Amino acid sequence: xxxxxxxxxxxxxxxxxxxxxxxxxxxxxxxxxxxxxxxxxxxxxxxxxxxxxxxxxxxxxxxxxxxxxxxxxxxxxxxxxxxxxxxxxxxxxxxxxxxxxxxxxxxxxxxxxxxxxxxxxxxx
Numbered sequence: 001x002x003x004x005x006x007x008x009x010x011x012x013x014x015x016x017x018x019x020x021x022x023x024x025x026x027x028x029x030x031x032x033x034x035x036x037x038x039x040x041x042x043x044x045x046x047x048x049x050x051x052x053x054x055x056x057x058x059x060x061x062x063x064x065x066x067x068x069x070x071x072x073x074x075x076x077x078x079x080x081x082x083x084x085x086x087x088x089x090x091x092x093x094x095x096x097x098x099x100x101x102x103x104x105x106x107x108x109x110x111x112x113x114x115x116x117x118x119x120x121x122x123x124x
Contacts, residue, residue: 002026002098002113009094009118012086016122020081022096022115029098030054030074032113033105036081038092038120045108048094049081053102064090086122093117 003025012018020036035050049070050059058070069082079096097111105111 002028002032004096004098004113004115006094006096006115006118009120011121011123014086014088014122014124016086017082017084018086018120020083020094020096020118020120022079022081024077024079024098026077029077031100031102032098033101033103034070034072034079035097035099035105035108035111036070036079036094037097037108038090038094039117040089040092043092045095047106047108050104050106051079052104057104059104059106083120086120088122088124090120091122092120094120 008020036048039045051070055072067085072079095117096115098113099105099111
C-alpha cells in the first residue's frame with residue numbers, strides 16, 4: 001500500500017515557476033515508477049511527466065517538454081515536478097501516481113495509487 005500526498009500548488013502569474021512535491025508512505029517507494037498527471041476543468045486527466053523507479057529515465061508530454069522537470073529522491077520518498085515558464089493552459093489539478101514497475105510508465109491505467117491532487121492556477 002502506498003499513500004501519496006501532493007503539495008506546492010498555488011496561484012502564479014504566466015511565466016512564473018512552481019515546484020510540486022509528492023511525499024509517499026511506505027518502504028517500497030524505490031520500487032515504484034512515478035508520474036504526474038493533470039486535469040483541467042471540463043477536460044480528461046492527461047499525462048504530464050513520468051520517471052522510472054531508479055530515476056534514470058524520464059518522459060514528458062509534448063506540451064510541457066522543455067519547461068517541466070520531474071525528479072525523485074528515493075531516500076526521502078519524494079517525487080518532484082519543477083514547472084517553469086508556466087502558461088494559463090497549465091492551470092489544472094495536478095496528481096501524482098505510483099505504478100509497480102521499474103521503467104517509465106505514461107499510461108494512467110497502469111498506475112495503482114493516486115494522490116488527492118494539488119491545484120495549480122496560472123493567471124495571464
